[in-house]
Amino acid sequence: MSSVKFKRVPENTSLPLPTYATPGAAGMDLRAFLPEGPVTFEHGDLKLISTGFCVELPEGTEMQVRPRSGMALKHGFIIPNSPGTVDEDYRGVVMVGLYYLGREPFSISHGDRIAQAVIADVRRYPTVEVEELSQSDRGSGGFGSTGLK
Numbered sequence: 001m002s003s004v005k006f007k008r009v010p011e012n013t014s015l016p017l018p019t020y021a022t023p024g025a026a027g028m029d030l031r032a033f034l035p036e037g038p039v040t041f042e043h044g045d046l047k048l049i050s051t052g053f054c055v056e057l058p059e060g061t062e063m064q065v066r067p068r069s070g071m072a073l074k075h076g077f078i079i080p081n082s083p084g085t086v087d088e089d090y091r092g093v094v095m096v097g098l099y100y101l102g103r104e105p106f107s108i109s110h111g112d113r114i115a116q117a118v119i120a121d122v123r124r125y126p127t128v129e130v131e132e133l134s135q136s137d138r139g140s141g142g143f144g145s146t147g148l149k
Contacts, residue, residue, distance in 0.1 A: 002058035004119060009093060011035055012052035014110075018117060027066060027116030030096060034110040041100035041108070046080065049096050049114055057088040057119065064118045065096055071114060076102030079115060088122070 006017055012035075018028040032039075033052025041047065057063055064083035071077040080099045096115045100106065108114060138146070 002061075004058065004063075005056040007054040007056075009033070009050070009052050009054065015052050018051070018053065027118045029068070029113040030065065030094065030115045030117050032096075032108050032110060032112045032114045034108065038107040038109045041077075041098070041102070041106050043100060043103055046097060046099045049098055049108065051094040051096065053094055054091055055086060055094050056091060057086065059088060060122055061088055061119050062086060062122050063094070064120055065094070066116050066118060068113060068116050075106055076100060077114075083118070086117075 012033055015031050015033060018030050020028050030051045033050040063086035066083045067079050078099050080097055086094060
């Protein structure tokens, strides 16, 4: 079995490796690397938060950075490009963009769990240009074309 390799940034001497909170968890927790102290969000703030780790993913995978449900539902944080994709050939610091929808100021501290990372298989296909596409029942309908009920 392949492994996900994490490398600490030089200043990160204290955060635990990203890990799964329970044996059945799909995502591993990513924590805020904020050695200079807490970061306070006001309504509408969008900030990029470091995890303090660089990553090397197994070949044929991606890391999907997703919101944690508690951060989203209890505190009003979303990840605007959710899921954010970390490609297998990226070796830089994993960063998390957080957008705050809450009304009252909220602070995130060093070590707080801010997002989750799901490692997913990626399939790559050759691309071809064609003159026509095959027909389907749906056709070109999109953006709610199938209704709510």
